[in-house]
Amino acid sequence: MKKKRMSPAQVEMFVIDILPLLITIILVISLVVGLTVYFKHSDEVKFNNGICPKCGGYFMFYQAVGHMYGTSYVYKCTHCENCIEITEFRDETIGGS
Ligand SMILES: [Zn+2]
Numbered sequence: 001m002k003k004k005r006m007s008p009a010q011v012e013m014f015v016i017d018i019l020p021l022l023i024t025i026i027l028v029i030s031l032v033v034g035l036t037v038y039f040k041h042s043d044e045v046k047f048n049n050g051i052c053p054k055c056g057g058y059f060m061f062y063q064a065v066g067h068m069y070g071t072s073y074v075y076k077c078t079h080c081e082n083c084i085e086i087t088e089f090r091d092e093t094i095g096g097s
Contacts (some may be wrong), residue, residue, distance in 0.1 A: 015083070039087045040088070045084040047084065047086055052077035052082050055080040056079075057077045057082075059075040059077055061073065061090075061091070064089075072086060073086055073088070073089050
C-alpha cells in the first residue's frame with residue numbers, strides 16, 4: 001500500500017487555505033478566554049469576597065437580570081444598599097441565611 005502524499009503545491013494551497021482560518025480561530029479563542037478572565041477578575045474586585053467596600057457590610061443576592069447576551073446578578077449590601085452587578089452567580093455570601 002502506497003501512502004498518498006501531497007505535492008508541494010498542494011501543501012502550499014493547504015497552508016494558504018487553512019492558516020488564516022487557524023489564526024482566526026486562535027484569535028477568537030484567545031479573545032473569548034481573555035474576556036472571560038477579565039470579567040471574572042472584575043467580578044472578584046467588585047464582589048470583594050462578599051464584603052461591601054463602602055461600609056464593610058455583607059453583600060446579599062438581590063436579583064438576576066437578563067441581558068441580551070446572558071444573565072448578570074445583582075448583589076446588594078445589607079447595610080448601605082450599595083449595589084453591584086456581576087456576571088457569575090455566587091452563593092458563598094458570608095452574611096448568613
Ligand atoms: Zn455597604
